[in-house]
Amino acid sequence: VKDVKVGIVGASGYSGAVCAAILSRHRELELAFATSDKAAGEPLAPRLGLPDDVCKLQLLPHEAAEALAKDVDAVVLATSAELSMGLALKLAEHTRVVDLSGAFRLDAASYPKWYGFEHRAVPALDEAFYGLPDLFGAPPKEARIVANPGCYATAALLAIAPLFRDELAFSDRVIIDGKSGVTGAGRKSDEAYSFVELAEDVRAYRVGAHQHTPEIARYLHRYVHGVRPRVTFTPHLLPLRRGLVVTAYMTARDDATTEKVQASLAASYEGAPFVRVVPVDRVRAHDVAGTPFALVGATVTEGTIVSICAIDNLMKGAASQAVQNLNLWLGCDERAGLDSLPRFAP
Numbered sequence: 354v355k356d357v358k359v360g361i362v363g364a365s366g367y368s369g370a371v372c373a374a375i376l377s378r379h380r381e382l383e384l385a386f387a388t389s390d391k392a393a394g395e396p397l398a399p400r401l402g403l404p405d406d407v408c409k410l411q412l413l414p415h416e417a418a419e420a421l422a423k424d425v426d427a428v429v430l431a432t433s434a435e436l437s438m439g440l441a442l443k444l445a446e447h448t449r450v451v452d453l454s455g456a457f458r459l460d461a462a463s464y465p466k467w468y469g470f471e472h473r474a475v476p477a478l479d480e481a482f483y484g485l486p487d488l489f490g491a492p493p494k495e496a497r498i499v500a501n502p503g504c505y506a507t508a509a510l511l512a513i514a515p516l517f518r519d520e521l522a523f524s525d526r527v528i529i530d531g532k533s534g535v536t537g538a539g540r541k542s543d544e545a546y547s548f549v550e551l552a553e554d555v556r557a558y559r560v561g562a563h564q565h566t567p568e569i570a571r572y573l574h575r576y577v578h579g580v581r582p583r584v585t586f587t588p589h590l591l592p593l594r595r596g597l598v599v600t601a602y603m604t605a606r607d608d609a610t611t612e613k614v615q616a617s618l619a620a621s622y623e624g625a626p627f628v629r630v631v632p633v634d635r636v637r638a639h640d641v642a643g644t645p646f647a648l649v650g651a652t653v654t655e656g657t658i659v660s661i662c663a664i665d666n667l668m669k670g671a672a673s674q675a676v677q678n679l680n681l682w683l684g685c686d687e688r689a690g691l692d693s694l695p696r697f698a699p
């Protein structure tokens with residue numbers, strides 16, 4: 354039995370299950386409870402592909418979470434943004450909360466437009482820490498809620514933030530294309546996500562309306578004060594299970610070269626255990642699927658910087674990033690639970 358305990362609300366969903374699988378084998382943290390209404394009473398191990406002695410938990414109904422939160426050091430919320438908003442407030446009275454949703458990433462005024470609801474937890478929203486450790490470091494000890502970044506926002510910010518900070522990118526706008534596998538949409542069923550509609554297809558969605566657009570703009574500005582380019586972001590759905598790639602385009606300063614932009618990325622991520630800088634044509638979803646890594650690389654062509662980042666949307670885009678945040682917040686080795694994962698994808 355380990356001393357530091359963590360619970361998960363929404364462990365039947367894609368990102369919650371991946372997080373449960375990581376925490377079940379974590380050497381310093383113990384997964385103490387996991388919830389699902391639909392699968393309440395079922396053992397968790399078979400759902401995660403783990404031996405029974407590695408994970409002995411049964412899924413509990415969501416309503417059990419509030420009482421159980423009193424006995425754990427942190428809870429991960431793998432729930433929709435509207436649910437997380439209320440749940441995080443309740444649970445943060447008893448413990449630390451890492452929220453995978455977008456409920457604590459924007460300012461209150463942005464919620465009706467980008468998420469379709471009014472924010473009803475404004476003080477908590479103002480105090481939440483944006484947990485992108487490779488750019489913003491460890492959550493402060495006194496924080497109660499860590500907003501785990503969005504999957505596209507993680508990849509986009511990793512690709513562009515150092516280049517604006519080092520003034521190699523010099524634009525009043527940044528154009529970002531995103532491509533994601535279908536697990537990015539969660540376990541929901543809907544005609545648009547049926548096999549026949551998805552297979553052999555590529556389509557843009559939520560053009561001009563994706564909620565990660567203001568998130569990218571907000572945290573780029575927080576990372577590089579004074580820099581506030583307008584963000585055009587177009588996500589695309591690909592017939593992959595896992596994996597996400599963003600390609601960002603920025604105007605290059607006159608003397609910017611491929612060597613300089615790669616050096617800027619390399620210097621930025623020198624101490625980041627899960628960000629690897631590689632030549633731009635080596636950035637691919639295949640190499641990060643099932644891993645906690647981001648691959649990033651950039652080049653300069655015709656006065657434009659093209660910077661590309663690939664992550665697994667369920668790992669660095671959600672669950673492994675949440676574990677990185679937990680590790681840093683709870684005083685564990687940043688790499689614990691993440692440095693010896695079997696790769697899930699071939």
Ligand SMILES: NC(=O)c1ccc[n+]([C@@H]2O[C@H](COP(=O)([O-])OP(=O)(O)OC[C@H]3O[C@@H](n4cnc5c(N)ncnc54)[C@H](OP(=O)(O)O)[C@@H]3O)[C@@H](O)[C@H]2O)c1
Nearest residue numbers: 363365366367368389390391431432453454537539540671
């Ligand atoms: N998928 C990704 O790539 C990704 C990446 C980054 C962030 N996220 C964010 O992570 C969150 C979860 O996404 P997902 O894709 O893992 O979703 P998902 O597969 O649709 O799972 C949703 C989870 O929410 C639970 N839930 C439903 N109603 C609930 C309630 N009333 N109280 C508590 N839990 C409830 C479900 O449990 P039941 O078994 O009871 O239905 C299920 O475990 C979302 O906010 C999403 O935006 C997802």
